Amino acid sequence: MRNYLRAEFYKVVRRKYLWITLAVALGMETFLFVGYALFHGDQAGMGFHTGWTNLIGLLSLGIPATLLTGDMVFANQNKNGTLKNEIAYGLSRGQVYWGKLLAQTGLSLMLCGAMLGYYLAGCWLLLGHDPVLDAKAMAQVGWTLLAALPLWLSAQALCCCMYFLLPSDLAGGMTALACLYGLPLMALIFGGLGGGNPASGLLEWAYRLMPAVLLDEVTNPRATWEVCVLAWGVGAAWWLGFTAIGLLGFRHKEIR
Numbered sequence: 001m002r003n004y005l006r007a008e009f010y011k012v013v014r015r016k017y018l019w020i021t022l023a024v025a026l027g028m029e030t031f032l033f034v035g036y037a038l039f040h041g042d043q044a045g046m047g048f049h050t051g052w053t054n055l056i057g058l059l060s061l062g063i064p065a066t067l068l069t070g071d072m073v074f075a076n077q078n079k080n081g082t083l084k085n086e087i088a089y090g091l092s093r094g095q096v097y098w099g100k101l102l103a104q105t106g107l108s109l110m111l112c113g114a115m116l117g118y119y120l121a122g123c124w125l126l127l128g129h130d131p132v133l134d135a136k137a138m139a140q141v142g143w144t145l146l147a148a149l150p151l152w153l154s155a156q157a158l159c160c161c162m163y164f165l166l167p168s169d170l171a172g173g174m175t176a177l178a179c180l181y182g183l184p185l186m187a188l189i190f191g192g193l194g195g196g197n198p199a200s201g202l203l204e205w206a207y208r209l210m211p212a213v214l215l216d217e218v219t220n221p222r223a224t225w226e227v228c229v230l231a232w233g234v235g236a237a238w239w240l241g242f243t244a245i246g247l248l249g250f251r252h253k254e255i256r
Helices: 002-013 016-040 048-074 082-088 093-126 131-165 169-193 198-208 211-218 225-251
Strands: none
Touching: 002 048, 002 093, 016 048, 016 093, 048 093, 048 131, 048 169, 048 211, 082 093, 093 131, 093 225, 131 169, 131 211, 131 225, 169 198, 169 211, 198 211, 211 225
């Protein structure tokens, strides 16, 4: 497995797609903290603590970002026959699935760490400091990241499952997008139309347990530790569920 992961990372770091995406993301972050320093640095209350906590509003982008990291690793492998070749060389389907899921997850975490570190450094160097407010800001962002992490990982597992089971990367990505954002919308609409009956209540309950919806709740400054615990429970359930579906489906899938 170690050699397989090494090979996956070797392939992905050689793709321009990865570096262009990272450059665009870092460029947008540069625009943010330089803009804070140039246009708001002299305003009362605008300091490192404000610039750093403004990051919380962007954490919801972590869910659609899993589509990109999944695509970077998978990279048209159905079309190119790569999966068929890997299995023909003696790798089990389970090894292939776990290898790509771990590669996607590892890539996502590394990109997340790079972008967070770059933004932190930029805000720290260019914006003013207040030790008390800075400590509160670091704690607030740290708590939000802790609660958001399992929801990001669950979205990554969903994307990996869809990329494996659907016949093309486009179909897999669109289906994952529909699951992440279409299902909550349907639950919200039909739950509201139910008029308070038991089915409506069930849909409203299911709506809250969608990763994208719960992530919005996590990023609310008034969120409590109960929300964090709920996020880890929901994230674990989605991750386990879609990983099991992906593994079982891939074991029985005909690879052409």
